[in-house]
Amino acid sequence: NGTKENLSRALWGWLGLTFVVVLAMSGWLKWQVEAVEKWRLAELLWLYGLRLVLMAMLVLPWMQYQLHSQTGSARYPQFYLRLWHNVLTLFIVLVANGLFWLVLLLWSALFRLVGIRFFSTLFFETEAFIYVTIGLITALAVILARTQSRLVAAVQKLLTLIATGLLPVVSLLALLFIVTLPFTGLEAISARVSAAGLLSTLTLMLLLLVAIVNEPQKRVLPYPRVLRGMISASLCVAPIYMLLAGWALWVRIQQYGWTPDRLYGALTASVLLVWSFGYLIGLLRRGRDPGEWQGKVILSVSLLTLVILLLLASPVLDVWRISVNSHMARYHSGKITADQISLYMLDHSGKPGQEALKSLRDDEAFTQNRKRNRKLMTFLQRNKVSPTADDLARVVMIAPGSQKPDAAFWAFVKEQSYTDDSCLEPDACVLVSQDLNGDGQPEQVLYNFIVAESQVYGLKEGKWTQKAFARLPDGFSKTQLLHAIAGHQLDSAPKAWRDIIVDGKRLDVDYYNE
Known part of the structure; x- marks a missing residue:
């Protein structure tokens, strides 16, 4: 009874903490989007929902470990198994919902052929039906995933085998590219807009595949010695990739300032840099269990990622404020001219962007150009209450x-x-x-x-x-x-160019540049 009471108390504690955190994040988001046009809210809410799902995937294994694991059991093996199970459960939920709504789409389309629009209205225009249906299918999919544990384990095994085949290929790619760089030069990387993204993607693939293949119960990777050496070598160069990605990103920031995408890229590169250095330290710690160290690294990276996601939903890492302040600072310092100010970026940066637009309205150097002022007023008028x-x-x-x-x-x-x-x-x-x-x-x-x-x-x-x-x-x-x-x-004044009349019928002619 005492154990059940403790579990119940811990569960309600986790739920209460989650409620408070999500409520605070939602309140901050609501305050930010008050100045955003309604047609853009759907995109922001989707991004917010994806962020919540990612946070849930990271925090659920910690909750499950505290609520269900025995005292003294190793944390990382439990984290590994529960994270796998949660991800596959989410996959089953998405597949089940997708297939069910495809059936409903076919259902409504068939009846529309004979002039019956009732089902189309019910399925896709009735919000109550949509919410109830998604909730019901999601609940059934979760129950299926929880009760059919062998099926989920089989899918996990299949995906692990696929990752086992991909890891040597990705490792070879990482080594070949790093060998090529001295001959091509680093200037090619800094000149590419997507360089940091490509390098980060390669590093993320490598680190994820290693984490998947190197299961907690395995002492060594399931490869011959040559392939294990190649994979270890690729892990040694992974930090170099992230340093190059950070350098390429910093070049762009110095040239054009901060933007939301560059801030996300910098944070992603920071997490991957910590992760790759953690693996590198594990390789250098000879004579010790590498699996134990890998567990510590992955647990630390998961917590770091969770903290960053929380800070992104708070005033601490407000991407809009940071981007707007950077852009306006470059303008006031003379690094960019009035014509180079991105009104579109400011308009799409919530309240900080609207405040910056209003400040430009009082900037004589900016408003002295009629065309610039016209564009500025167009952006400002979008967010005002329309007159009667x-x-x-x-x-x-x-x-x-x-x-x-x-x-x-x-x-x-x-x-x-x-x-x-x-x-x-x-x-x-x-x-x-x-x-x-x-x-x-x-x-x-x-x-x-x-x-x-x-x-x-x-x-x-x-x-x-x-x-x-x-x-x-x-x-x-x-x-x-x-x-x-x-x-x-x-x-x-009458126009010099005339319309054409053919057999008494007038053809309206639109002349270019006339």
Whole structure:
């Protein structure tokens, strides 16, 4: 009874700790994505979910060891077996869900052939059905994996045999490439954008295959002496690969600063460097059990990875903040010009990026260029609360001598234009009535000086439609427009290139650069 109470207390302790950690991570993510557009949230939530799955795979073996292992039993053999079992359970869950949803897809498609859309709506548009079905299939797959332990062990054995065949090939590749480098030079590595990623992938494959093949109960790798020597040699050069990857990554950081991808790459390279040096130390410790040392290395690497994943979901390793600060520091120090600022990167960097965009709005050196300012305002307006039709009617200036449009016009502008938000800025927009087709009915031309363009609207069968748009010249301002109107210098000109008429039918011709 005492043992059961202790296990129950430990289980609830682990669950409570997990709840607190996930709650804190979710709260931090929610705060970060408040400034992110809704259509991008799905991608961020998927990445967050994948991170949670990876963290679960790393922390579950530790929980299971504490809850189910006997006192004094070796930790690494239990960690190895439970990690294998958990990974294969996840694989079975994914396969089961994938096959089941393929059947439902076929089911709905067959009934759509005869005009019945009920099943398509039920399976793929009803959220309650989707959540319940995924949960049910996942639970059944987990039960299957837990009850059919021999089947899972057979799959593990099969994958271990495959890894046993791949390890010598990957080791040979690692040795051949390191021998080639002195003849090709390191400049080729630094010149490649993907160099660090390729070197890290090779090292990760090598280390993972060694961890899989070198099972805890085995004293030596199951190969002839020559192959064991080749694998040991490849493990000796693995740290060199990670040092080269780190160097290539650092060259890019010095050239272009930090980005989320480079930060992830640096953290991955750090973990692999620790892992590879751990294996190297194990090879140098002659006369001692290498399996025991490998267990310590892998357990340490798993904890290090778990800590890094936790820090990435906290303010400590906020990839958006680090990237934005690096980018803006390079701009303020003169390493990059205003034209080299990546507004796209800032817009995709959550709250830190939005704060940086707002700071650029007050930067005279940046906003003095009309084109740059137009792009900046486009990014800033995306994240503002959209104005109502009444707001536009109240704020937009009607040019002297122009007609005041009805409420339907403002409602149409609100629905059609993606730049109408900027009209709320002071002196941003002016509405001018001007007949542009000679039919005696003036069109409404909305000049937007923030985005440097004008939209032409006209009536067709009693309804407002958008007729055309035009780019405004650099530096063209509200003052210049009003001065032209006051001086009767606002006019229109017929186009030199004409449409084609064939047998009384008019062909609308769009001329290039005309």
